[in-house]
Amino acid sequence: MMDGTIIETKNLTKIYNGNIKAVSDLNISIREGEIYGLAGPNGAGKTTTINMLITRIAPTGGSATVGGFDIVRNSLAVRRLIGVVPQDFTADEDLTGRENIMMVSQFYDVPKAKAKENIGRLLKLVELEDAADRLVRTYSGGMRKRLELIIGLVHEPRILFLDEPTLGLDIQTRTQMWNYVREIQQKLNVTIILTSHYLEEIDALAGKVSIIDHGKVLITGSPSDLKASLKGDIITMTLTDQKSADLMKTVPGVIEVVDAGPNTVKIKVENADEALPRVINFISQHELSTIKLTVQKPSLDEVFLEYTGRSIRDEEGGMDRMKTAMNLRRARQ
Numbered sequence: 160m161m162d163g164t165i166i167e168t169k170n171l172t173k174i175y176n177g178n179i180k181a182v183s184d185l186n187i188s189i190r191e192g193e194i195y196g197l198a199g200p201n202g203a204g205k206t207t208t209i210n211m212l213i214t215r216i217a218p219t220g221g222s223a224t225v226g227g228f229d230i231v232r233n234s235l236a237v238r239r240l241i242g243v244v245p246q247d248f249t250a251d252e253d254l255t256g257r258e259n260i261m262m263v264s265q266f267y268d269v270p271k272a273k274a275k276e277n278i279g280r281l282l283k284l285v286e287l288e289d290a291a292d293r294l295v296r297t298y299s300g301g302m303r304k305r306l307e308l309i310i311g312l313v314h315e316p317r318i319l320f321l322d323e324p325t326l327g328l329d330i331q332t333r334t335q336m337w338n339y340v341r342e343i344q345q346k347l348n349v350t351i352i353l354t355s356h357y358l359e360e361i362d363a364l365a366g367k368v369s370i371i372d373h374g375k376v377l378i379t380g381s382p383s384d385l386k387a388s389l390k391g392d393i394i395t396m397t398l399t400d401q402k403s404a405d406l407m408k409t410v411p412g413v414i415e416v417v418d419a420g421p422n423t424v425k426i427k428v429e430n431a432d433e434a435l436p437r438v439i440n441f442i443s444q445h446e447l448s449t450i451k452l453t454v455q456k457p458s459l460d461e462v463f464l465e466y467t468g469r470s471i472r473d474e475e476g477g478m479d480r481m482k483t484a485m486n487l488r489r490a491r492q
């Protein structure tokens with residue numbers, strides 16, 4: 160499209176069974192080539208949104224276009240443009256990784272030679288070449304997710320949907336996945352729509368994010384803008400002596416000074432990059448010196464807290480992780 164918009168929703172709405180409002184008047188606009196994050200706790204409506212955009216379920220209200228095609232009237236055209244990595248594991252455990260990808264590429268009618276070439280390249284991209292001819296049942300959780308990631312890419316889609324791509328993985332495996340997602344976006348030049356209830360994941364990957372809760376968009380922006388909009392970095396300082404620490408309130412850019420233990424103060428400032436030199440000057444002028452100093456910028460968790468009044472960590476993960484574990488277990492039997 161002329162202005163670079165590749166996905167656009169207008170009051171997109173899904174009400175299940177006539178009364179469960181899973182997605183409510185959702186308006187988002189996604190630009191070609193970006194990684195767009197849909198962030199929110201369990202039950203926020205992320206998967207429902209994805210399922211509508213990938214034409215798996217029909218909206219009950221509003222509309223959306225993907226690559227310029229209406230998701231209801233032109234669902235076949237939409238499907239040709241997209242790759243999907245669903246929240247739940249879908250690969251066949253009794254086949255090898257390579258066989259799984261082959262099967263999907265046949266489903267999409269990718270010519271054999273082309274498929275071979277793509278598969279080779281994709282396996283390399285996520286470093287699964289060595290495991291490609293092993294049965295998937297022997298894969299670790301991280302390897303399975305990597306396989307799923309490339310299964311969604313074998314037919315060279317322009318747009319890739321990743322629904323909770325690191326759900327249930329340990330933190331180290333998750334950060335590895337982030338690198339693969341970045342590589343894919345850069346090397347294959349696809350637009351990526353990523354959902355996650357891990358806000359640090361969205362922060363690490365997305366150029367733009369919509370934070371959603373109860374089916375509604377609360378705020379949209381780049382992670383750095385959203386964090387910056389909170390106004391307030393925290394400088395924590397342990398001093399040789401706390402006398403006159405209170406006077407730091409007079410330093411320009413300082414919002415608040417709070418006592419935080421023996422000779423320790425937390426100083427809330429508008430922007431630590433600017434305030435820190437002034438605070439340091441103030442300290443030396445008052446013949447104090449610092450023993451320890453940390454600067455903390457707000458995270459997306461704080462942004463979520465600001466807009467919802469509650470912490471996303473309180474509700475992180477439980478049910479979905481259980482479901483995934485159950486699916487994996489069932490698949491293994």
Ligand SMILES: Nc1ncnc2c1ncn2[C@@H]1O[C@H](COP(=O)(O)OP(=O)(O)O)[C@@H](O)[C@H]1O
Nearest residue numbers: 175179181199200201202203204205206207208
């Ligand atoms: N097939 C369904 N039938 C009825 N309710 C559903 C169905 N799928 C999801 N829901 C409900 O819709 C809401 C949003 O769910 P979902 O889109 O899965 O959220 P998320 O992916 O953000 O966790 C939840 O309240 C969920 O219970």
Ligand SMILES: [Mg+2]
Nearest residue numbers: 205206246323
């Ligand atoms: Mg979900």
